[in-house]
Amino acid sequence: MKEKDLDRGRFITLEGGEGVGKTTNLSFITELLKANGNQVLLTREPGGTQIGEAIRSLLLDSEEYRMEGLTELLMIFAARSEHIKRVITPALERGTWVVCDRFTDATYAYQGGGRGVSTAVIDQLAELVQDDLWPDLTIYLDAPVAISAKRIANRSLDRIENENKDFFERVRDTYLKRAKLSSRVKIVDANSPLEQVQRDIREVIAVFIGLES
Ligand code: T5A
Numbered sequence: 001m002k003e004k005d006l007d008r009g010r011f012i013t014l015e016g017g018e019g020v021g022k023t024t025n026l027s028f029i030t031e032l033l034k035a036n037g038n039q040v041l042l043t044r045e046p047g048g049t050q051i052g053e054a055i056r057s058l059l060l061d062s063e064e065y066r067m068e069g070l071t072e073l074l075m076i077f078a079a080r081s082e083h084i085k086r087v088i089t090p091a092l093e094r095g096t097w098v099v100c101d102r103f104t105d106a107t108y109a110y111q112g113g114g115r116g117v118s119t120a121v122i123d124q125l126a127e128l129v130q131d132d133l134w135p136d137l138t139i140y141l142d143a144p145v146a147i148s149a150k151r152i153a154n155r156s157l158d159r160i161e162n163e164n165k166d167f168f169e170r171v172r173d174t175y176l177k178r179a180k181l182s183s184r185v186k187i188v189d190a191n192s193p194l195e196q197v198q199r200d201i202r203e204v205i206a207v208f209i210g211l212e213s
Contacts, residue, residue, distance in 0.1 A: 016141035069115035113174030
């Protein structure tokens, strides 16, 4: 590792289908990293900036908005561009570790797998917007679609959560295929009791910190 990289924060993302337990585990991950002496910034996508949160509302809250897959994709990358340039990169450069609830793996899963937008188009936008920024570690919480649907059954569903079971099966397949192709992505079985999920996450984080220090 180059010397200047040692001072840079690390970029960690949490991914998974609807209701697999990302929100539940974000503060757990943040506390583990802080206990290791790191400054930590917790953020999310879509969102993380004023413009990003406005785009998130358009994407999720507006039930009646019909939207082309490409439109959705461009809005997500517009939010991501703001997020990277105004929040993520500055934080990493000052040595803060960034924990982000979803990032571009979600785009391949939802817009690529779910909506059927071509991977080549997502690749092009990722290259344009991210300028080589990829997470150092991604924890992918995996659970069968029926389990995650059950976990969110009692809440009012947003525009994407209202998609059908086949959509979420394609989302999960895409996540799993990507996870198996990349050593950056660690799969955690989110269908286990929460205590077990957190033991597995703790193990992933411990190995990551051990390798990075
Ligand atoms: N999106 C996002 C795209 O389409 N493309 C993109 O590029 C990006 C970045 C974002 C939406 O945007 C889409 C994907 C999403 O549809 P979101 O808020 O990030 O939305 O995603 P959600 O999955 O909707 O987040 P949720 O808050 O609904 O789900 P979580 O955070 O995964 O689940 P959580 O922690 O709220 O847990 C759900 C319930 O399960 C219980 C919890 O207590 C809670 O009640 N639970 C467990 N129960 C039993 N055992 C366990 N192990 C449990 N873990 C949690």
